[in-house]
Amino acid sequence: MSVQMWTYVFVFLSFSLYIGIAIWSRAESTKEFYVAGGGVHPVANGMATAADWMSAASFISMTGLISFLGRDGTFYLMGWTGGYVLLALLLAPYLRKFGKFTVPDFIGDRYYSQTARLVAVFSAIVISFIYVCGQMQGAGIVFSRFLEVDVTTGVIIGMAIVFFYAVLGGMKGITYTQVAQYCVLIFAFMVPAIFISIMMTGQAIPQIGFGSELLDGSGYLLDRLDGLSQELGFATYTEGQRSTQDVFFITAALMFGTAGLPHVIIRFFTVPNVRDARRSAGYAIIFIAILYSTAPTVAAFARANLINSVSNAEYSAMPDWFGKWETTNLISFDDKNNDGKIQYVGDAERNELTVSADIMVMANPEIAGLPNWVIALVTAGALAAALSTAAGLLLVISTSVAHDMLKRTFMPSISEKQELLYARLSIFVAVLIAGYVGMNPPAYVAQVVAFAFGLAAASFFPAIVLGIFQKKMNKQGAISGMAAGFIFTASYIIYFKLINPAASTADNWLFGISPEGIGTLGTLINLGFAYTIARFTPDPPDDVQELVENIRLPGES
Amino acid sequence: MSNTSANSYWKANIKLVLTLLCVWFLISFACGILFVDVLDNIRFGGFKLGFWIAQQGSILTFIALILIYIRAMDKLDSQYKQASSNDAQDTEGEAQ
Numbered sequence: 001m002s003v004q005m006w007t008y009v010f011v012f013l014s015f016s017l018y019i020g021i022a023i024w025s026r027a028e029s030t031k032e033f034y035v036a037g038g039g040v041h042p043v044a045n046g047m048a049t050a051a052d053w054m055s056a057a058s059f060i061s062m063t064g065l066i067s068f069l070g071r072d073g074t075f076y077l078m079g080w081t082g083g084y085v086l087l088a089l090l091l092a093p094y095l096r097k098f099g100k101f102t103v104p105d106f107i108g109d110r111y112y113s114q115t116a117r118l119v120a121v122f123s124a125i126v127i128s129f130i131y132v133c134g135q136m137q138g139a140g141i142v143f144s145r146f147l148e149v150d151v152t153t154g155v156i157i158g159m160a161i162v163f164f165y166a167v168l169g170g171m172k173g174i175t176y177t178q179v180a181q182y183c184v185l186i187f188a189f190m191v192p193a194i195f196i197s198i199m200m201t202g203q204a205i206p207q208i209g210f211g212s213e214l215l216d217g218s219g220y221l222l223d224r225l226d227g228l229s230q231e232l233g234f235a236t237y238t239e240g241q242r243s244t245q246d247v248f249f250i251t252a253a254l255m256f257g258t259a260g261l262p263h264v265i266i267r268f269f270t271v272p273n274v275r276d277a278r279r280s281a282g283y284a285i286i287f288i289a290i291l292y293s294t295a296p297t298v299a300a301f302a303r304a305n306l307i308n309s310v311s312n313a314e315y316s317a318m319p320d321w322f323g324k325w326e327t328t329n330l331i332s333f334d335d336k337n338n339d340g341k342i343q344y345v346g347d348a349e350r351n352e353l354t355v356s357a358d359i360m361v362m363a364n365p366e367i368a369g370l371p372n373w374v375i376a377l378v379t380a381g382a383l384a385a386a387l388s389t390a391a392g393l394l395l396v397i398s399t400s401v402a403h404d405m406l407k408r409t410f411m412p413s414i415s416e417k418q419e420l421l422y423a424r425l426s427i428f429v430a431v432l433i434a435g436y437v438g439m440n441p442p443a444y445v446a447q448v449v450a451f452a453f454g455l456a457a458a459s460f461f462p463a464i465v466l467g468i469f470q471k472k473m474n475k476q477g478a479i480s481g482m483a484a485g486f487i488f489t490a491s492y493i494i495y496f497k498l499i500n501p502a503a504s505t506a507d508n509w510l511f512g513i514s515p516e517g518i519g520t521l522g523t524l525i526n527l528g529f530a531y532t533i534a535r536f537t538p539d540p541p542d543d544v545q546e547l548v549e550n551i552r553l554p555g556e557s
Numbered sequence: 558m559s560n561t562s563a564n565s566y567w568k569a570n571i572k573l574v575l576t577l578l579c580v581w582f583l584i585s586f587a588c589g590i591l592f593v594d595v596l597d598n599i600r601f602g603g604f605k606l607g608f609w610i611a612q613q614g615s616i617l618t619f620i621a622l623i624l625i626y627i628r629a630m631d632k633l634d635s636q637y638k639q640a641s642s643n644d645a646q647d648t649e650g651e652a653q
Binding site: 071073074077078081082084085088089090093207210211212213220221222223238239240244247248251252275278279281282285286289292293296549552553554 | 563566567570574577578581585586589590591593594597601602603604605608609611612613615616617619620622623624626627630631634637638
């Protein structure tokens with residue numbers, strides 16, 4: 001069977017599975033719609049969290065980015081896994097004990113203020129919306145490349161699927177489809193990784209192959225990669241190029257951001273009790289680590305493979321995959337010296353090959369000459385990654401509107417049935433808007449993803465941690481901290497990413513911190529404001545202090 | 558609910574979390590970023606140690622930290638339940 005046929009088969013099978021789950025898991029109450037009834041098993045929640053978390057970016061782009069960044073790519077790996085330590089130790093158990101539906105629920109009740117609730121609603125919607133547009137766009141691109149439909153059709157198919165299970169099933173439908181999507185995506189990621197590791201090093205476990213000698217006798221993989229990089233004038237693979245403080249700040253911003261992203265936090269509201277919240281954080285990190293510890297190995301294998309296949313090779317003799325990816329502009333060749341050979345070198349003047357980071361996962365199986373069904377599997381995996389994350393984000397938007405804004409703020413008298421209807425309506429509208437943005441992507445979508453992490457790090461993370469660990473933290477401190485962190489981080493990123501991208505160089509950055517890492521400084525500014533202002537304003541009321549004492553103790557929800 | 562057992566539970570919890578976060582910082586930020594070049598002088602197999610910690614070891618450490626936390630908190634929870642039910646009995650005894 002051809003790759004095309006296999007792709008249709010896998011996509012059809014996986015989508016039928018998601019639709020089947022959607023029909024089976026219709027939500028009947030707001031509790032089911034918001035937190036899947038609160039009865040999700042910790043293993044299932046761990047898988048759902050992993051799928052919720054690992055987006056199109058993790059699945060498709062991250063490996064390629066690491067491939068080109070070498071050791072600097074570490075900030076993605078540590079940042080996007082280390083945040084789970086913070087989440088597990090500082091947030092998840094206490095928020096579960098608090099036992100409501102959303103992050104603005106916690107912020108509003110803990111800081112006894114509708115203003116705080118609305119600031120949280122605003123941040124949650126902005127963060128989730130930026131993130132979801134990227135997912136829709138990712139899904140559209142995957143569809144258009146592999147199924148040979150145009151991006152618009154691709155986005156519509158993606159929207160229809162997400163719409164089906166998110167609107168019908170809410171969190172309940174999303175949770176169980178995410179479990180299925182995790183299985184699909186991890187299988188799709190691991191199979192090519194294992195294949196390529198066996199091919200290149202004879203080791204079935206990629207993490208071991210990573211440190212092994214190559215079968216072609218050219219020594220250890222990483223040494224060979226360092227050697228090739230130096231020979232061709234690229235940066236040495238296992239050495240860093242970015243400044244230490246920048247890597248430090250980016251890693252911290254991604255960690256704080258991970259722990260403060262509302263769509264990840266709300267997953268911990270779905271388990272029965274505090275003990276299960278801790279357990280599911282443990283399962284989540286294990287399920288996530290399977291992909292995150294494999295990604296750098298694939299990055300290294302793919303990079304070595306790419307250099308070996310293209311460097312100084314005759315252009316006319318390149319295999320099929322080269323032409324196929326050329327038509328998508330993910331790889332492009334410009335024969336500057338007209339010798340008919342591909343010069344792939346670090347020197348921009350002489351370099352003739354431009355390779356997009358996304359190609360490393362999507363074309364890697366073809367470059368390595370793996371069987372057709374393995375190549376096709378990658379499509380189903382990438383779609384699972386994009387759709388599962390999109391659904392989780394849409395739910396945050398829907399709960400923020402229906403629960404936090406309407407029920408808890410502006411229309412407290414609506415019945416549960418009406419609230420559920422509003423929740424479904426808002427998810428419907430959110431799907432439409434996200435789909436529209438996915439079809440007409442603004443040029444800067446990829447760049448503003450840094451926003452989501454920076455903003456979550458600078459607004460939610462400190463406010464929630466202080467709310468749990470500082471009994472005396474009051475509403476004035478928390479609100480001003482969130483506002484200051486949010487505004488500072490947003491202005492810095494908007495300035496360097498949107499208004500004046502030309503000025504975005506290490507010399508112009510504040511303390512040499514890139515916009516990707518500025519969320520860390522935003523976190524510190526948030527904390528500074530919160531502590532200073534809380535010192536000069538009244539303590540929180542007694543019932544709030546009791547609430548804090550209560551969430552610190554174990555016991556039934 | 559007794560205040561003494563609640564306080565000691567919370568103190569033990571803070572101590573545990575701080576200890577684990579020290580390891581978290583030490584492995585990821587100290588070994589993986591700040592001192593990575595120094596550690597790269599040590600080699601095992603095909604890996605430089607600093608590079609390996611940054612791209613592999615740190616992730617394994619994160620898993621270990623969360624698993625240790627889960628176990629330690631389960632223990633702490635059951636100790637607390639024991640202590641608070643003892644406290645409750647004591648207070649009852651005094652009342653009689």
